[in-house]
Amino acid sequence: MYQSMLWDSLPTTVRAIIYKWQKHGTVKNLPRTGRLTKITPRAQRQLIQEVTKDPTTTSKELQASLASVKVIVHDSKRLDKNGLHGRVPRRKPLLSKKNIKARLSFARKHLDDPQDFWENNLWTNETKIELFGRSVSHYVWCKSNIAFQNKNIIPKVKYGGGSVIVWGCFAASGPGRLAVINGTMNSAIYQKILKENVRTSVCDLKLKRTWVLQQDNDPKHTRKSTSECLKKNKMKNLECPSQSSDLNPIEMLWHDLKKVVLARKPSNVAELQQFCKDEWAKIPPQRCNRLIASY
Missing domain, CATH: 3.30.420.10 (Ribonuclease H-like superfamily/Ribonuclease H)
Known part of the structure; x- marks a missing residue:
């Protein structure tokens, strides 16, 4: 009875957190909120460098690459703040070495x-x-x-x-x-x-x-x-x-x-x-x- 009275006296938000904790097992597995995780400036620079070096890098690949600095990439908000936005890639013909040489020759001829x-x-x-x-x-x-x-x-x-x-x-x-x-x-x-x-x-x-x-x-x-x-x-x-x-x-x-x-x-x-x-x-x-x- 004492436990029931104590439970009823808790605020609704606290009871909701406890309920989710019991359902998911640990605090680590609780559903993430929309708030960005605080990271160090060094980790922030590393995140930007990874994406700049290879724009096709996925979120899972970033998480694996940045695991050493404990950075979790769960959305694109952090990249948006640095001017990097998701875009549909442009498409162009696949060029062989022969094609590249011919294009360079064309450019030099008509320069x-x-x-x-x-x-x-x-x-x-x-x-x-x-x-x-x-x-x-x-x-x-x-x-x-x-x-x-x-x-x-x-x-x-x-x-x-x-x-x-x-x-x-x-x-x-x-x-x-x-x-x-x-x-x-x-x-x-x-x-x-x-x-x-x-x-x-x-x-x-x-x-x-x-x-x-x-x-x-x-x-x-x-x-x-x-x-x-x-x-x-x-x-x-x-x-x-x-x-x-x-x-x-x-x-x-x-x-x-x-x-x-x-x-x-x-x-x-x-x-x-x-x-x-x-x-x-x-x-x-x-x-x-x-x-x-x-x-």
């Missing part, structure tokens, strides 16, 4: 080219745009345990629900023509696209007579028949190293195009094609000029 040279280039490429694909990352604000409610779900369809492949070109003066490719693209279709769109785009963008066509090293672009077609039509080609899509500023325009097209929520492939053409024509020349100016 002293004037700005007029880059402004007189016609940058070209193809891309695939899916109807319901994850071409753009999406985020939703939601509480715990409601991630699968309809308002928090983005529909997913097998194989993207349909897609289109488009070929486009642009220069510092603005976007050129955009061609929609029906079916599988091969060298014959690519040569036809060049004949129908390149000269027209050069005239529309008012490029000088010394203009240069840029294209990547896709097999369709480097075939002997394609090279002969370029030579026959007097199209000078700017050869870029392999695995160097990041050297083509048109990739930034593809990102812009996909974002605005998917925001319009096309319901079928026909609408997707039309939205691509409409939004490509709306790209401001200032955007193109800034991309070339930063090259």
